[in-house]
Amino acid sequence: MRKLRRCLHTKTPLKIPLYDLKIQQFLQGRIWIEEELPFLQDIIRYHNTQRWIIKTPGIQQKQCMRCHSKRLHEFWCKQCKGHCAYCLNCLKMGRVSNCTNLIRWCGPTYKNYIAELCMTWTGTLTDSQQRVVKECTVHEKDHLIHAVTGAGKTEMLFPIIEDALKKGKRVCIATPRTDVVLELMPRIQQAFLTIPVQAFYGGSDFSLMYSPLIIATTHQLLRFQQAFDLILVDEADAFPYTYDEALQFAVKKALKDTGRTILVTATPTKNERQKYEKQQTYSFLSRRFHGFDLPIPRFVALFSYKKSFRKNHIPKRLSDWVESCITKQQPFLLFFPTIELMERAEPLFQQLHENLHAVHASDDYRKERVQALRKGDVPGLLTTTILERGITIANLQVAVLGADETIFNASALIQISGRAGRSKEYPTGDVCFFHTGITRQMDLARNEIIRLNREEVRV
């Protein structure tokens, strides 16, 4: 006689196979290290024997099965008592080695119920924004949205996300930058109050719940596989992922075979633009949402500033710019080409104002300091390119120190300029490029901004 299955908790016989809903919800679309699963081992083993989950070795044919990297480090492993190897590429998300198992869900698909009125955002879009939304939702192919900085692209994403959620789709907003995730998270949650939006970035907590709407950095996207029907790739070309295949790979892996991507960027490459134009899946938004021009950067020569810093002195043109912002109570960002130079200059700027601080990628206080600037608690910030995009602060003024340095390519300079004049109340702002000689990249950035301002408005 066939033995009846019993419920794991009450031990009563069951006629239908019973899987744990929590495990199903958690693992749906994810790829997770077995030891890091927040469930009891026995229950996992049971689900494995029932073939609701698949276990695969973390490394196969000298390749990591989570991120597909071949950058492995060989070592003597205590766990498997022999020569073993682990992946260096995705090490920050937990060690994947020869003797680690990766777990995926392969049981029944979790169906998520989405209310008809899932969008709680009540704002209105401009005619041009509405046109773009229509162009994106009328078909199911991959799409490119080319929107100038400050065009209001986040608001534009709301109805696109709503459209997908209503059709029962799972949506992800992917971006190369943690700052962009942190900036987007409250805005997206506010726009979809009834939906548990989840954010994935280095150091974020993870919830056990299933979420149909996820915001993730490129790196964290590697924790997913065949998960999403729609991935909105925000700032697709953002440094350090320019020309890097990491983002493309992560997106491809996390996307279902039937899924599609919508790329959103202010600075697409010529090739990208032509590719999507050919397929007629290209949307262009040439004006900012408030209708004002993009601020045009001005070039200001500033020689031997590095030498000045070494002599504990800020060149007058630079200190004048900063002091003018402080006096007029205009928040500002001053971009530096290197962390080293910025840290050397930080104490000098603190003589101008005690609350002037520097922020960079590995800064523990980065989140708090940006927040302090937004609230008006500090007059400005010294920063590296980490804040070049994704930041919106009303009445912001920006300056780039060493705009002729190679780290500031045309795309980065366009993005930096785009931080100014973003709000309706303050549609203009100063963009100042301090340089020791005008470069081609500076010219390219300035000319592109002028060209965009001349573009005819298409509705």
Ligand SMILES: [Zn+2]
């Ligand atoms: Zn890996």
Ligand SMILES: [Zn+2]
């Ligand atoms: Zn091992």
